[in-house]
Amino acid sequence: MFLYNPEVKKFLSKYVTLMFIVIIISIGFSIINVSLTKEMVVRNNQAIIGTLSSKYPNLESQIVDIITQGKSMENIDYGQKILIKYNYDKSIRINSEPIISKLVLETIKINIILVCIIFILIFVLVVRYFKSIYNDLSDMTKYVYYSSEGKPFDMKNKNQEGQIGLLKTELLKMTTILNEKVELLKREKIFLNNTISDISHQLKTPMTSLIMLNDLLYNDVPYEVKIDFLNKIKNQLNRMDWLIKSMLKLSKVEAKVINFKKDKVKFSELIHRAMLSMKIPMEIKNQKLTIEGNDNVSYIGDIDWSVEALVNIIKNCVEHTPEFGNIIITYKENPLFSELIIKDEGEGIDKKDIPHVFKRFYRGRSSSKEDSVGIGLAMSKSIIESQNGDIYVNSEKGQGTEFHIIFHKMYDSD
Template identity: 30%
Template sequence: MKNTELKSFIAILVVLLTLFTVYQVIIHQLFYNQLKSDSITTWGEITARLVEQNPENEAEIMKVLTSHSIHSIQYQEKGKDILRQYGLHEDLESQLFPLLNNHIFRHSQFIYWGLVCFGCILLLVSYMQQKMFFNKIRQLTSAAKKIIDGDYSVAINENKEGDLAKLVVSFRSMKDIIRQSMQDLREERGFLVQILQDISHQLKTPLSTISIYNEMMLNESLPRQQQVQLLQNNDAQISRMNVLIQNLLKVAKIDARAISFEKEPANLVETIEDSLDRLDRMITDHRISIDWDTSKEVVVIHDKLWMQEAILNLLKNAIEHSKPGGKILIKIENTPIFTELVIQDFGEGIDAEELPHIFERFYKAIGSKKHDSVGIGLALAKSIIEAHQALIKVESERGAYTKFTVTFIKF
C-alpha cells in the first residue's frame, strides 16, 4: 500500500482500537475482582452467623460454599423456596439487589465513558487528518489560481510518499509545462512580430522603387527603351523580393521548429558537389577557381537538401565577396570524433568588430561591396547547421580572407 495518508489513518485506528480493548479488559477484570471481594464479604458474614448458631454444622456449611456437598441439589431447591417466600427469585429486577446493582452501574459507567473518550479521540484524529488533507487541497487550489494569473513562483512541497505527494509532483510538472508553454508562446509572438517587422522593413525599399518606376512608365512621352529598362528594373526588384520572402520563410520555419529534417547518413562530398553545380554559372561569371580536393566519400548524418541550402549560401557569400579571378578553398577533415568542413575565400574580408553580427538577419558589413545583398543567407545557413546539432564559426581579416568552419559532431 503506497497511500501513506490511508496507512497512517489505519495505523492510528488500530492503536486506538487496541487501547480501547485493553481498557475494556482492565474494566472487566476490576468488575470481577470487586464482585468476588463483595461476594466473599457477604458469604463470610452469612457463614459466621450460621457457624455461631450451629458450630457442629461448620464442615457441612463449608462444603455447601465450596460445592462439595453431596446433597447440594436438594438444598438448592429448598433454599430457592425459602428465598421465594421473602420475594427473592430469578425474575426480580436487578435494581432490587442493591449490592449487585451498584457493581453493574459502576461497570456500565466505565464502559460508557470509555466509549465516549475513545470516540472523541477518534473524531479528533480524523478531523486533524482531514484538515491537513484539505489544507493541501486548498493550497493547490490557491496555487492554481495564481498560475492562471501568471504567477509561476508558487511552490508546494510534500516530503511524504503517497497519492497526495504524487498529486503535488504532478501539479509541479503541470506548472513547469504551463510556464514553458507560455514562455514559448511569448517567444513565438515576439518572433512573429520581429519577422513581420523585418519583412515590412525589407520590402519597403523595393516596393517604393517599383511604385516610382510604375509612375514613370505612365508617362506616355517616355521612350520605349527607357520603359523596357524600367520594366527590367522592376523585374529585378520583384526577383529580389521573391528571394527575400522565400529565405525569410525558411528561417522562420526553422526557428519555429516547423520543419522536420530527414537526417540520415549521407555523403557530404556529394552534397557539396551538388551545391557547386547549382552555382556553376555564378562561379564562371566571377572567374572563380575552386580549390577542392578531398576523398570521394565522407559520411555525415544530415538532411541532404537542407544542407545543400546552407552550403550554397556559404559558397555564394564567398563568391560575392571574392575578387574577380579569385580563389575559394574547400576542405574536409574527417576524424573519429568530428567532421570539419572549411569554406574560405581570399576577398575583401570582415572587420573584427563586425564578425559577431554577420549571422544576424539583414546585417550587412559596413565596407561590403555587395550593395544589393539583403543579409539573410548567412542567417539561414546558421539556422540549418545548428538544426543539425552542428557548429559554425567564422574567422576573417580585412582585405585578406574569410573562413567559415562547420563542425559535425559524431557522438
C-alpha cells in the same frame, strides 16, 4: 492493490495499533469491573454473615462455611424456591437491590469512560489522517494557483510514496509541460511579430520604389526610359519574390515545422551539388576553387536543405572575394564530429560585426552591396543547427573569412 497503497498501509498500521491499545484498555477496565463485583459480593457476604452471626452466635463457624464455601445446585434450587415465596427472583427491579444497583452504575460508568477513550483515540487517528490528506491537497491547490499566476511555490513532500505522491509527481510534470508550452507560445508570438515586422521592413523599400516607378510610367516619357523603368520594376519584383520565399523558408526552419531527413551524406556530394549553382558566378569573377578532403567523410543529415545552407555561405564568399581570388573548401572528421571549412580571400569581417553575422537582415559595416538583404547566413545557421550541427566564423580585417560547419556524430544509445 488498494491495500498495498502506502497511505492505506500507514493508516491500517495506526488503526491496528489503536485497536491493540483499545484491547489493553478494555482488559484493564474488565479487571476493574471484576474487582468491583468481587468487592460487592464480599461485602454482601459480610453483611449476611454479620447479621446471622449476631442472631445465632453459636452457629458462627457453620454460617461462615455455608456462605464462603461452594454452593451446590441442590442448595441453590432450594433457596430459589424459598425466595420465590417472597417474590425475590430474577425479575426484581434493579433499584430494589442495592448491590445490583451499585454494580450497574459502576459498570455503566466504566463503559462510558471506555467508549469515550475509544472515540477520542479513533477521532485523533481519523483527524490526523484526513489532516495529512487535506494538507497535501491544499499544498497542491496552492501550487496550481501560484503556477497559473507565474509565481514560484515549493510543494512539500514532492517525493513521497503512494497515490498522493504519484499525484504530486504527475501534477509537477503537467505544470512543467504547461509552463513550457506557455513559454513556447510566447516565443512563437514574439517570433511571429518579429518576422512580420522584418518582412514589412524589408518590403517597404522595394514597394516604395515600385510605386514611384509606376507613377513615372504614367507620364509621357521616352520609350527607352520606359523600358528602363520596366526592367527596374521587374528587378524589384524578382527581389521581393526571392525575399518572400526566403523568409518563408527561414520561418519554417526556425519554427521547427520541417522534418529533416537523416541520411548519410558525403561532403564531396554536398559540395558538388552546391557548386552547380555557383560555378557561373565564380567564372565571371575568374575565381579559383580548391577542394581538399577524403571522399569518404560524411555526416547524417538532409542533403537538400544542406545544399541550400552551403550555397548561401559559398555565395557570400564569392561576393566578398575579389576577381582572381581563391576559395578553399576543406573537410575532415574525427570520432566526435565531421567538419567543413569554407575559406575566402575577401576583405574580412570587422570584429564588432562577427557576433551579428548570422542574424537576420544584418548588414556589416563593410558591406558594399546595396541590394544585400542579409538573410542567407541566418538561414544557413538555422538549417545547420536543425541537423545537430553548429556553425561559427573566424575572420580578421584584410585577412579573409573562414566559415566552420560542424556536424556532431549521432550514435545509437545501445
